[in-house]
Amino acid sequence: xxxxxxxxxxxxxxxxxxxxxxxxxxxxxxxxxxxxxxxxxxxxxxxxxxxxxxxxxxxxxxxxxxxxxxxxxxxxxxxxxxxxxxxxxxxxxxxxxxxxxxxxxxxxxxxxxxxxxxxxxxx
Amino acid sequence: xxxxxxxxxxxxxxxxxxxxxxxxxxxxxxxxxxxxxxxxxxxxxxxxxxxxxxxxxxxxxxxxxxxxxxxxxxxxxxxxxxxxxxxxxxxxxxxxxxxxxxxxxxxxxxxxxxxxxxxxxxxxxxxxxxxxxxxxxxxxxxxxxxxxxxxxxxxxxxxxxxxxxxxxx
Numbered sequence: 001x002x003x004x005x006x007x008x009x010x011x012x013x014x015x016x017x018x019x020x021x022x023x024x025x026x027x028x029x030x031x032x033x034x035x036x037x038x039x040x041x042x043x044x045x046x047x048x049x050x051x052x053x054x055x056x057x058x059x060x061x062x063x064x065x066x067x068x069x070x071x072x073x074x075x076x077x078x079x080x081x082x083x084x085x086x087x088x089x090x091x092x093x094x095x096x097x098x099x100x101x102x103x104x105x106x107x108x109x110x111x112x113x114x115x116x117x118x119x120x121x122x123x
Numbered sequence: 124x125x126x127x128x129x130x131x132x133x134x135x136x137x138x139x140x141x142x143x144x145x146x147x148x149x150x151x152x153x154x155x156x157x158x159x160x161x162x163x164x165x166x167x168x169x170x171x172x173x174x175x176x177x178x179x180x181x182x183x184x185x186x187x188x189x190x191x192x193x194x195x196x197x198x199x200x201x202x203x204x205x206x207x208x209x210x211x212x213x214x215x216x217x218x219x220x221x222x223x224x225x226x227x228x229x230x231x232x233x234x235x236x237x238x239x240x241x242x243x244x245x246x247x248x249x250x251x252x253x254x255x256x257x258x259x260x261x262x263x264x265x266x267x268x269x270x271x272x273x274x275x276x277x278x279x280x281x282x283x284x285x286x287x288x289x290x291x292x
Contacts, residue, residue: 001227001229001230002225002226002227002230004224004225004226004227004230005226005227005229005230005233008226008230008233008234009230009233009268009272012233012237012264012268013265013268015264016261016264016265016268019258019261019264020261020262020265023258023261037251037253039250039251040250040251040252040253081197081200082148082195082196083148083153084153085153085157085158086157088153088154088157089157097258098258098259099255099256099258099259101157101158101247101251101256101259103158103199103200103203103247103250104196104197104199104200105199106199106250106251108251108253108256110253110255
């Protein structure tokens, strides 16, 4: 490896650590509203404590994803794509900062704070 | 090397890249973190970039992405691999061409992996229009550095092997 390689890798590791630091200290305990986004459109917005099973359909009406909400936890319970990454992304609970994404189906599931009525997340 | 030999090597390597792309999708890297991949298929264009030059590397990458896209996945996954893959090999070619800062194969492979991720992030941003996905990309970038180093080491050996082989006839 050359000097430039070592420098490049060090810079990248630092950038990742900074991002991770901001991510971990960015408090969002209040977020308890589940939002499901398909493409850039919000198709569902309800409290995470309201048990539900949301079917997400494509333009032909075929069910492509199912999001289950049970006992304050939301998870992807069905996906028609091949890799099933979104099912393996686990659960969202109050305060969760992570998102569940099913990119082949353009579906994104995340939590926002109930206090901010104005949706500051989606532009 | 004459052009017949070059084209033959490109054809064999395109087939190899398609096979590797598909084989890799059966390895459950997603157990580490969803979306994580080693990116073994990028060894092929990077090797060709060193042995045959940028034109061959970029063409092989394009054919690989189109062929893999036709064999599996949907339009969205195709767009992801198209933007990621083409941005990656193009930037790598440009960086290798400039002589101001010189990177080794490993450094170039890391750059390729990062560019791949970043291009896919912008694709996701256009589709979802939600800036918060940047957090997940930060995590994936950390894995991209590791994957880039690993594929870089593999590329180093594959360049050596191909150069030795192409001299033998």
